[in-house]
Amino acid sequence: MNGRSFKMLMDTLRRARRIDGMMPQLPPDLTNGRTRVLDTLYELGGYAKEDASRRRAVRVSDIADDMGATRPGVTRMVCDLERDGYLHKSASPTDGREVLVELTEHGLATHRVWYEEVYEYTALLLGEAGVTEHDIEVTVRTVKRLLEVVGEADLTRWQNERLGRKAAACGSAEE
């Protein structure tokens, strides 16, 4: 593994940012950001009546944390999504200051069309293009490791220390 390979990986991941824009258009009241809020809420278990065993209370802050987004941004999208009938908010029964969020039937149905039907079809096309389950597993594992490694490494500190040493080396050379 060398810097060149790593760069190829980084460039590929940057290119991959286009992918959401290439997927089918959403209903006009759903931006990519709002769709991600819906999906994060679904993944965290905040859906209305489907499979009560997996359902759990989801707070706005849970969604923001999972998305790696700011709380005010997510709060705004949650309000818009409530107005358009995709989810509803309620006060927590245990703590009145806490707001819980849940998908409505409409939100759940939209999620189903978007993520199940379109994704199943795309998965089929990918399989036909020769991409295997194993390829996906390797890709997901590699990107996760990358995020873990970079998250733990504190590269900014490493760079500053390097720059510090460089400056020190220049200083001593002048003496």
Place this chain on the structure above:
Amino acid sequence: MNGRSFKMLMDTLRRARRIDGMMPQLPPDLTNGRTRVLDTLYELGGYAKEDASRRRAVRVSDIADDMGATRPGVTRMVCDLERDGYLHKSASPTDGREVLVELTEHGLATHRVWYEEVYEYTALLLGEAGVTEHDIEVTVRTVKRLLEVVGEADLTRWQNERLGRKAAACGSAEE
């Protein structure tokens, strides 16, 4: 390959968007966007004196196309980068209306520190975490295939046709 695997891949790629924000801080006059312009220019061969055989004329539109960004946005960043000494612009010798772009020595040196030193170090850490060259190859190939497949599939049309058929099915049920 099923929709669930595909979704895992998409979620992973969305998470990977954080990666640039986790890399070391750039010099204060380099945003992530400007760094990408510098790197795209480098990759397209627009560097000043290094390896003349790989060097070639690069236009602003080449950079924008390669980045998948808008031309006005890239033009603005190119002007900022010229002002800060990272690149310089010149009129094309063959077509005076065309503007060619080239890295300065300062731009090339900055690129070297950023992409070579930091990337080599990160690649080392990734290797220590068990990520192999093969993992990177699979990841890069998988994401490229994904972008190709989705780019060619016209999923929006597929979805509209599906919605059309659904609407037609509802219509006939009402008769």
